[in-house]
Amino acid sequence: MIEVRGLCFAYDDVEVLHNIDLRISDGEFVAVMGENGAGKTTLIKHFNGLLKPSRGEVLIDGVSTRESTVANLSRVVGLVFQNPDHQLFSETVFEEVAFSLRNLGYPEETVRRRVRFILETLDLGGYAEESPLMLSGGERKRVALASVLVSEPKHIILDEPTIGQDYQQKERLRNFIVQMNSQGRTVVIVTHDVEFVVDCKPRVVLLSRGSILADGPYDSILSDRILVEKASLIPPQISILMSSLAGLGFNPKIIDLYQARSALEKRLCEYVSEHV
Amino acid sequence: MSLNMFEGFKFKRKDTLLHRMDPRPKFLIALTIFLLSLIYVNVLVLLILLTVQVPLVYASKSMRRWFGSMRGGTILAAMIFFMNFLTGSTLVFSATMTLRFLVLVSAFSIFFMTTSPDDLGLALERIGLPYTLSFTFTTSVRLVPTIAIEAQTIVDAQRSRGLELDRGSVIERVRKYIPILIPLIVSAIRRSTELAEALESRGFGAVKHREPLATLRMKRSDWAAAITTTLVLVAGVYVQNTMPIPSFDTGIRIPLPWGP
Numbered sequence: 001m002i003e004v005r006g007l008c009f010a011y012d013d014v015e016v017l018h019n020i021d022l023r024i025s026d027g028e029f030v031a032v033m034g035e036n037g038a039g040k041t042t043l044i045k046h047f048n049g050l051l052k053p054s055r056g057e058v059l060i061d062g063v064s065t066r067e068s069t070v071a072n073l074s075r076v077v078g079l080v081f082q083n084p085d086h087q088l089f090s091e092t093v094f095e096e097v098a099f100s101l102r103n104l105g106y107p108e109e110t111v112r113r114r115v116r117f118i119l120e121t122l123d124l125g126g127y128a129e130e131s132p133l134m135l136s137g138g139e140r141k142r143v144a145l146a147s148v149l150v151s152e153p154k155h156i157i158l159d160e161p162t163i164g165q166d167y168q169q170k171e172r173l174r175n176f177i178v179q180m181n182s183q184g185r186t187v188v189i190v191t192h193d194v195e196f197v198v199d200c201k202p203r204v205v206l207l208s209r210g211s212i213l214a215d216g217p218y219d220s221i222l223s224d225r226i227l228v229e230k231a232s233l234i235p236p237q238i239s240i241l242m243s244s245l246a247g248l249g250f251n252p253k254i255i256d257l258y259q260a261r262s263a264l265e266k267r268l269c270e271y272v273s274e275h276v
Numbered sequence: 277m278s279l280n281m282f283e284g285f286k287f288k289r290k291d292t293l294l295h296r297m298d299p300r301p302k303f304l305i306a307l308t309i310f311l312l313s314l315i316y317v318n319v320l321v322l323l324i325l326l327t328v329q330v331p332l333v334y335a336s337k338s339m340r341r342w343f344g345s346m347r348g349g350t351i352l353a354a355m356i357f358f359m360n361f362l363t364g365s366t367l368v369f370s371a372t373m374t375l376r377f378l379v380l381v382s383a384f385s386i387f388f389m390t391t392s393p394d395d396l397g398l399a400l401e402r403i404g405l406p407y408t409l410s411f412t413f414t415t416s417v418r419l420v421p422t423i424a425i426e427a428q429t430i431v432d433a434q435r436s437r438g439l440e441l442d443r444g445s446v447i448e449r450v451r452k453y454i455p456i457l458i459p460l461i462v463s464a465i466r467r468s469t470e471l472a473e474a475l476e477s478r479g480f481g482a483v484k485h486r487e488p489l490a491t492l493r494m495k496r497s498d499w500a501a502a503i504t505t506t507l508v509l510v511a512g513v514y515v516q517n518t519m520p521i522p523s524f525d526t527g528i529r530i531p532l533p534w535g536p
Contacts (some may be wrong), residue, residue: 069440074438085424085463086429087455088459148436205303
């Protein structure tokens with residue numbers, strides 16, 4: 001479990017997180033959303049001890065991050081950074097992905113097996129011997145993801161995982177994340193991508209100016225236009241459509257594509273039976 | 277790796293005597309301190325060179341950031357001290373070399389903290405450097421804090437993958453910096469390539485002769501600072517060549533099997 005109690009954090013004298021209280025249970029799927037500079041990345045950097053609270057505390061599986069090193073926490077918390085260029089350095093994709101496993105002292109046979117599996121899963125099998133620095137932006141992003149997910153941490157934290165990914169890769173990534181989550185791993189994503197969040201159906205924690213603005217199921221948060229606008233996000237397209245049809249009796253809280261389709265189908269059938 | 281050191285090399289606009297001073301006499305002051313620290317291998321002189329800079333820092337209202345740069349420099353300073361002392365140099369000589377490094381860090385920290393990159397570019401053009409080169413130099417200066425932030429992010433990213441920079445022997449620790457340095461260099465090259473393309477796309481270099489909007493003009497106080505600094509430099513060189521200065525070297529050193 002990730003437990004945040006009264007977390008305050010200041011860069012120099014400027015407080016950027018104010019009294020955050022948050023509990024993320026094992027196996028939960030959480031999306032942290034909010035405007036630029038809301039404190040999302042600062043918050044998740046507390047989850048593996050990169051940042052230590054100015055006040056309050058962060059507990060990972062009951063252990064305070066103050067009492068553990070980042071290296072130790074990296075065994076249970078995998079944090080994937082937003083920009084892949086901030087971590088790629090090896091000669092080959094294989095070596096890059098194997099880096100964290102070797103740091104954590106895994107036997108070479110396990111390293112090889114796990115690296116091959118993750119490369120295939122993320123559609124990188126054909127690049128194993130290529131230089132990661134020569135790949136396209138989207139491919140580099142997937143190598144960065146693979147290099148953290150390969151150690152199969154219990155809690156996975158992803159900072160803006162969908163940036164630079166085309167639709168198919170996003171779908172592949174979503175399936176992979178959902179699969180990891182269904183295996184009991186906690187997944188926390190930081191994102192502005194509302195459509196991706198709607199597809200993933202997580203619990204949403206909305207941050208604004210360093211405080212939690214809202215916390216709840218994705219559909220109730222993202223269909224609340226006032227909340228969404230406060231966090232400088234745009235509502236999902238389905239939500240915009242259903243809101244614009246609210247005058248015709250449609251539920252503006254519908255956010256899911258399939259719910260919207262069945263509502264439209266139902267209304268269409270009613271219309272046809274009445275008028276035809 | 278702390279970002280504080282780089283904060284001490286970043287310009288912040290303030291209304292102080294040093295900030296208002298023309299960059300040329302300011303550079304002359306930094307250069308004079310640099311040259312004097314090189315020609316004197318004397319702990320007392322270097323201590324004086326470091327001490328005289330404190331009032332300058334105070335006058336520039338940048339004491340906190342200056343301390344940051346000095347604190348950041350202490351790791352390298354400590355390395356210089358121990359490398360000298362452990363390889364047979366005397367205690368005083370090792371301290372002298374360490375002080376020399378701190379004097380240099382301090383002098384250029386004051387210069388960069390109080391000189392805007394725009395003024396620096398104008399000054400470089402006034403001394404005859406082509407615009408493209410002065411632009412390259414000032415852009416590099418501007419990018420230092422950005423690259424420092426990037427370096428910190430890279431360290432964070434690698435630590436998140438289990439890299440422990442502060443464990444292992446000296447050689448192991450040095451090797452552990454490879455995952456930091458390669459992304460930093462690659463990112464800097466990518467950034468500079470993109471910057472160059474963006475600049476060219478916006479017409480950089482289209483005009484051969486540029487007429488600067490602002491020009492530098494030396495005020496009386498600037499001339500006074502420049503002349504005083506030159507006199508100090510000349511006097512320093514003269515004293516070094518003609519007068520004996522006590523070295524204070526007590527000869528304390530670690531006995532090595534192969535001798536000093």
